[in-house]
Structure formats: structure tokens, C-alpha cells
Amino acid sequence: MEEVSKSKEPGSVFQDSLVSIGRILVSVSIPLIAFLVLWGGFLFLRDSRAHQGVIAVVAILWGVGGVALLFFMADWFVNRFPMQIAKKLQPFVFVGPALVVLGWYLFLPTVRSLYLSFFDAMSREFVGLDNYIFAFTDPKMLESFRNNLLWIVLGTGGAVGFGLLVALLTDRSRFEKLFKSLVFLPMAISFVGAGVIWRFVYAFRPAGEAQIGLLNAVVSFFGADPQAWFTLRPWNNIFLIIILVWLQTGYAMVIISASLKGIPSSIIEAGRIDGASETRIIRSIIIPHIYGTLVTVATTIVIISLKIFDIVFTMTNGNFGTEVIASMQYKQMFRFYHYGRGSAIAMILVIAVIPVMWYNLRQFKKREVF
């Protein structure tokens, strides 16, 4: 913050006013220019017929530069205020944009969903809790609750477990980069591709015919009859969950690995020098250090399991007892055109995540902040 020197000389009053006017002009014009620049860029992108490559480059520059620009503008603006006020406003420079975006894109639509969940199919008549009663009594919904629980337990356990295992092992291996890349590979495959891949694994041909599915080939090699895996209740859920674990282990591995790298090597070395065994080191030093990360990864995969849709929808369409909540929600909204029930089911997902929220909040409250 600059200091304004207070002089008692006569000409300095004029100087002071000049400085003040200058400050105001600067305060206004810089955001104004920034705004004009962004607006011009926006118009260009929307209406111009320049070559695609040019548009692409301008788009990327403008989009990314624009955000950075806005941040600096906001920060600069806040710092114009006196120290006390500035200090209170500062955090909102950081958290503000996120809140605004989240509010518009996710929070408001959720509130709207909540509202719609009390109305009928076409959102005309108020029906109170009818949609929720449906959601909690319909047999397919009950089946979904059971299945999603299975997904949460097995899916999260599997992905986090394998992710941790691979992260720990590759950390000590010479071929770290190669192994990590190969385990990560499934994530890079679009879901459509993954669907085809696993069709090839679970495909069924009658006994006596050449098998084209990997699993059935192995099974018939050992003399058993090939199976239509997806139709076998309740194991079919597990076959589907395996696909999720296959996909998400790479994700867990990457995050846990990054966290592992953050453990100061000095601490681990100290443990080794003290003569502790590897497993002891893992249990007492490493795991506590990355505990927060494990919670984070587990939280996100639990939520993925709650929301699981693509795998179930395209592989079995929820048939043979594999139905899940998100698939029911989709069908209600886009097939049966029942916005009331679709919204209610979406709300149930939000309710279902409360335990997770509670646990994370506990960790959150323990932090000492500035």
C-alpha cells in the first residue's frame, strides 16, 4: 500500500486531488479494459468465421488467460481497500469463483430437483411425498439399494486396496513408470471402449462351440460348461464390479502415489535405520501419513459407486437383478418422462452421501487455519 505524504504546501492539495482522481481512473479503467478485452474475445469466438485453427488458439488463450486475469483483477481490487476490510474479503477472492460456478451449475439445479420431486410426472400437480414413497417401496428400487451397497463395499475396497498395493510396490520397483502406466491404461480408454473390451471377456457361446469370451475360454479349457455370466444371480453384480475396479484402480494408484511421494524420505530413512521391518514401516509411518489421502480416494470412489450408471446400463440394462439407483433415475427421467420420480431418486442419492459428508467434515473441523 502506498503512503500518501501529507504536505502542507499550497500546491500539494492540487497534487493530492490529481492523485486521487488518478487512482479512481486507474481503479475503474483497468477492470473496464479487462472486461472489454474479454467481451471482444467472446464476440470473436461466437461470431467469427476465421479459420478453425485460429479460433482454437484464441479460444484457449482467451479462456485460460481470462480466468487468470479475473483472479488478479479481483485480488488487486480487494487490495484497494483498507487493510482490515481487505483481510476479510481476501478469502472470497479465492473461494468466490468456485462458489459461484458450483452454485449455478450444481447447487441451483439440485434445489430445482428437490422442488420437482414433490410434483407429478409432468411437474404440474403437487403430490407431496408420493415419489419418495415410490422410491422406497418399488421392488426394483429396493434391489438397487442392495446392489449399490455391494458396489460401494466391493468396488471401493477393491480399487483402493489394489491402488494402494500397486502404489507401494511400484515405489520400490525399477520398472515403476512402466507398471504404473499399464495399470493406469484402462482409465484412458473411453467407457465405450471399455464396454467392448469386457464384452469380449464375458462373451458366451454354447458348449461345444469355439468360445470368443476370455472367461469362458478358460472355463471350458478346464472342462466346465461355458456360462452366460451376466445372467447368473447374484454373482453377476460381482462381474460388473470387477469392471469398476479394473477402471478405477489406476485412479486410486495415481493419487495415493502422489501422496506417497510427499512423505519426506528422511522420516522413512529414520525408520529403516531404527531397524523396523518394511511392513512395520508401512503400517506405522506411511499409512498414517497418507491417511487423509486414503479417505479422499475412498470418498470419491464411494461416490462413483453410488452414481454408477454406464457399466450397468450398457452391459445388462439392470436386468438379472443388477439394477442400480442411477440407472433407475435415468429411466424415470428420460424413458418414462416422470420428472417427479426422477428428481426424487436424485435427491435420495444426495441423502445417501450424508454419512460420507459427515466423516469428511469431522476431519475438516480438526484443521487449524489462518
Add this chain to the structure above:
Amino acid sequence: MKKVVCLVLILLITGISFAAAGQRGEAVEERVVNLFGPFVDEEARRFEEAIRPFEQETGIQVRYEGSGDFETLISVRVEGGNPPDIAALPQPGLMKNFAEQGYLVPMWDSLQETVDSNYAEVWKELGSFEGVPYGVFHRVNAKSFVWYPKKAWENAGYEIPATWDELEELMDEMVANGHTPWAVGMESAGATGWVGTDWIEDIMLRTAGPELYDQWVDNEIPFTHPAVKEAFEILGDIWLNPDYIYGGTSMILTTSYTDSPNALFADPPRAMMHRQGNFVTSFLPQHIQDNLEEEVGVFPLPAIDEQYGIPILGGGDQFVVFNDNPDVREFMEFLATWESGELWAKAGGALFPYVNQDLDAYPNEIERSLAEALVNAEVFRFDASDLMPGPVGAGSFWTGMVDWVGGTDLNRVLENIERGWP
């Protein structure tokens, strides 16, 4: 220093932006009609070629956008306020939904006249809601046909059955020869089950007749009605008999409907018959498609009860209007005429309902005979599951078929389907 760099950058970007924004001024006077539909790829291309004469003659550009995610997108776009000018809806139920909420533009007089003169009455009814017509049919499909590998049949000396009894005898003959009569595949990702509903509908038409069929569609008779149950039992005599179906029920449940016909043309053929709509030709192996008339034979699914004869079951996309303007109107008028379908018919894989069409346009005898059967059908009915409301037609009926093939008791299945009715 950094501040200077920043400032320079800002000025640069400003300069570019304003210069480029100035280019905006070339807004060309374009007449564009935006179309949105569920078919993509080769079918979309053939559609575009078929309507090109219209574009050339009128100077109106028709932009077709197709998507496999049509089901999700159309609702989002319409409710979100961004509907296409015209959309091709695959189910009448969808049309009714939009019509009820007031999103659709009803047929204007001149269009109604064109439709009245070019189509059989039934097509206008199918495109109507509460007596007001909205939808114009273009490409349609006919479903009640059985396809077979010609060469294999010749070798074995099989003959086309004219009645259901003959069909049953044929199936037993095939089994005795060590052949498997049917290849059936129901798997269809998020839509699994519709193949089964097609079979049931065909059988219902042949055993219960069109009037009862209509009552069934409108839920005036429930799914638990004896006529419906009988249709399931007749189907069960075939589908649930492992000797009659290649791979048994496991195969039915896990084979994609696009893969299933391949069984007919394997070496040796794994099955001798496949019941499917005319669009099956596009799933056949390429070398079979190239020699369609020599390799493939087709006959209509025989009558069961003589009094009902051989009705034709079919479906199709109807074009509806969301945004009314003169260009859109002109295009819709064109769609209601044979000219708009001719080039697609010639390319193959598409049937059209126009009463005044030129049957010789179809590229082979097979499609010609199917088109003829469709146009001349004494009894034609639209696919029931497409007519029923979503929770049943795209919901409990589909999953009910899967459950039943999977072994669930028939009575329970029928009750579950019935319960889905809103």
C-alpha cells in the same frame, strides 16, 4: 517488468479481438432447417442424399444431426428451450408426450391434404394425438418376417411353411436332421427386451386379432388377460425349448440382436431361421449383403389362426415440427411425398409407406416384396411396445421379457408388467 509484459499482452489480445470481431459483418442470408433424429452413419448419409433434390430445387439447406443418444437429448433439448426445427421421433408415445405439453406444431391444412393423398389412413392416426395430426412418417420398417439361408435350405430340402402347423413340422424336421431351427438374440444394451416384445406382438396379432391387439395397447385388457398369456405360451413352446434355439435361453439373453443373424450364415449354419424386421439386412456379413438375392430368403411369419391371416407389424420414425416457419413447412410437404424417399429406397435398407410409390425402385426382389407386403397389407399394426406408455413399453415389458426368458414364472412376469402401467 512483469507488469509491462502483462499490459502488452492485454493490448495485443484486445487488438486481435476487435479486429476479428469486425469480421462478424458477413452474416449471409441463409435459409436453414435443422433436423434432429436417431439414425446415424450410413443411414444418415442416405437420408441426406435422398433430400438433396429438395435442397437443390429450393435453395433451403437442411441440416441433419443424428445421435445414438437421441433418447436423452431430445427431452433435454426440448425442455431446455433449444429444440430442433424438426425431429424424427421413433415412438408415438414420445410424440404424444410433446404434443400434450404443447411443444408441437399441428399439421396445417395443405400438409394434411398431402398426407391424406399419399398415405393409408393408419399412418395419419399413428401421428395424431387426441385427434390432431402432428407427425409425418418417412422411412418405416416391417417386422413380421422370417429370414433363412437359401443355400442351406436347398441342400436340406426345406420348404417355406404356409401355416403355423407347417412351421412346427418344419422345426421338428430340422431337429431330426441335426439342425437347430432358430437363432434368437435379444441383447441390446439399454434396450434389451424389444426383440421379445416384437415376437409377442406378432403372435398376438395372429391369435387374438387386431381388435384385441388394440385393446391390449390401450390397457383395456390387462397383460394378465388369457389372450396375452396364450401368446406367451406359444412363444414359450419355441423359445424355452432348448432344441429349437441355437444356444438355448442363455444365447437369447446374451447375444446382441445384430450378431444373432450371423448364425445363419456360419459354416456350417448354426441355425436355420431368424425372425426380424427388414432392417436386418444391414447386420448381415458384408459378403452376404453383396449377394442378397442368392444367399438370403425371406417369408412372412405364417398365420396361426386362419381368420386373422398374416397381419404386418411395423414401426417407423415420425417427423414432427417444433418451430413453425415457411421453410420448415416447405420441407415437411416434401417429406410427405414419395420423392423424398426414392433415393433412399434405391440405396436399400429402407421401406416407405407411400401408397403411390414405385416398387421397382427397390434394389432387389427381397426389399420389393417386403415393401409390397407393407403397402398392400390388409391388416397393419404399429409395434405395441412403441405405442404403450414409456414405463411399460420401454420399461416393464422389456424387463418382463428378459425375466421370463431367464426362467421367472409366467404369471408373475405378466403381473409385474401390468403393474408398470402408469
Add this chain to the structure above:
Amino acid sequence: MSLETRKKAKWKMIINLILLVIVVIWTLPTMGLLISSVRPQSEVLSTGWWTVFSEGTDFTADNYRQVLGGREYTFVDSEGRTVRASGDNMSQAFLNSLTVTIPSVVIPILIAAAAAFAFAWLVFPGRKVFFTLVIALLVVPLQIALIPILRDYMALGLTGTYLAIWLAHTGFGLPLATYLLYNYISTIPRDIFESAFLDGAKQMTVFTRLVMPLSVPAIASLAIFQFLWVWNDLLVALVFLGGTADVAVLTQRLANMVGSRGQDWHLLTAGAFITMVIPLTVFFGLQRYFVRGLMAGSVKG
């Protein structure tokens, strides 16, 4: 070799062996796809892909050719001639995908990093409530947001613009991004901040000069995930950007290529591999940021 080194070597071998087993199991399904993508359509459906090892096969690049160069179609043109022509190639779609993806990755990361920093280290009213909200929003299915957002866009005239889809991807990706970055930023040792604030540094400076560089591994991971998600996304692009040829993204072109009824999935196998190339390149490129010890040294600074 001393006993120590031999024991170490034995452990290394065991570790590598276990990893090898895991990796083989993980890659087996994908390998099946790769091999299938170079086999002719007829074989893919009749014999297992592993038979190429014992019986060989007609390896063909035809699937790739069709996907890259554009599907071959036959149709009848307005003169009545039967034409066999290629569809459009993928370069336009590729460029579109890039234009959509890059800002959709950078923008959310910037915004999320700032917010994560605030949640982790700054005090402000509503901190707990907002954080809870972020987690709650993780579970919201984005389908319920499509219709209201589309309505808003229509009112603002944003539909069909790149800005529209960047903001949408930002919105949908922010909960996860904020949550992940919060987790990482909160593990930065407290002393670093104390010394910085003691030295009189402003919050923005602390953010740009300290937090961002230190968070590089987390930002790199997040960048990969967000890139993957946006690159492979289909639905959001279709709703806000559209599917017409000039703006369609890669996933859209591929999805449409498998035919109206999904029958051409031998093309899908090739297509899946082609779309995989870019995300993998990004992954390899960002690998070097996963480096140990970035934070270890800074306490002494």
C-alpha cells in the same frame, strides 16, 4: 554380495514378480481389444482373439483405415447413381476435441486450486457449510443440471459456443477437483505458511509462489483425470455444443460410426484405440511431475 544386498535383491525380485502378475491381469482385457482391432470383422465374432497366437489371422489395418479416413458408405445420389464414398475424416473432430478439452482442464484447476487453498488454510464465514456443500455436490448426477443450464444458456445466447461447454465442464468437474486439491494442499506443512505470513507475504503471493508450485503432483494428477473425463465425454458436448459436423467432438464421431444399431463394433475397437492415444500421451507427459521430495526441501527455506 553381503547378506543385506542379497536380501534386498530377493525382495526386489518378489515385488517385481507380483507387479508383473497384476499388470498382466490388468492388461489382458485391453490386449484382447488391440488384437481384435486388427482382425477382419468376420473372425472377430467367430473365434477368440487369443487364437491369433496359435492359428494366425488375416491381420488387417482396414478397421483403422475406416475410422481415420472416414467410413465408407454407399448411397444413391440425386442423379440416381450408386456412389461409394468416404465419410469425413476425423481431423475436424480432433481439433474440436482439443479446443473443448484444454480450457475445460485448465479453468477448473485454477478455480479449484484457489478454492482448495481457501478451504485448507484460510478462515472465512461459512467455511464449514461451503465445504460440506462441495462434498454433497460430488454425488449430484449431472443429468439433472442439463435442462436448467440449457435454459439459462438459451436465455444468454450462449448455446453452441465453446465458452458454454468450458463453463459446463468446469461446473461439473469442480467438486472433485476442489476436493482432491484440498486434500493435497492441506498436507503442506504448516510451518511453510507461518514463515511466509510472518514475512508479510500477501495471500495471493503465498498462493502463486508457494501453494501452486508445491501442489504440482496433485495438479498433474487432477489434470490427467479432468482431461480424460472431458476428452471422453459425449453427453455434455452434445447438449451444449451440438453434434453437427462443424462442432462435433471426437467421441461423437466415433459413437456415430458404429452404426445406428451399434453393429459395426469392429470399428469401435480401432476407434477406442485411436482415442486412447492422446490421453495416454498426456499421462506420460505429466508423469515427470510425480516426483518425490518436492515438499521435503521447502521447510528449510
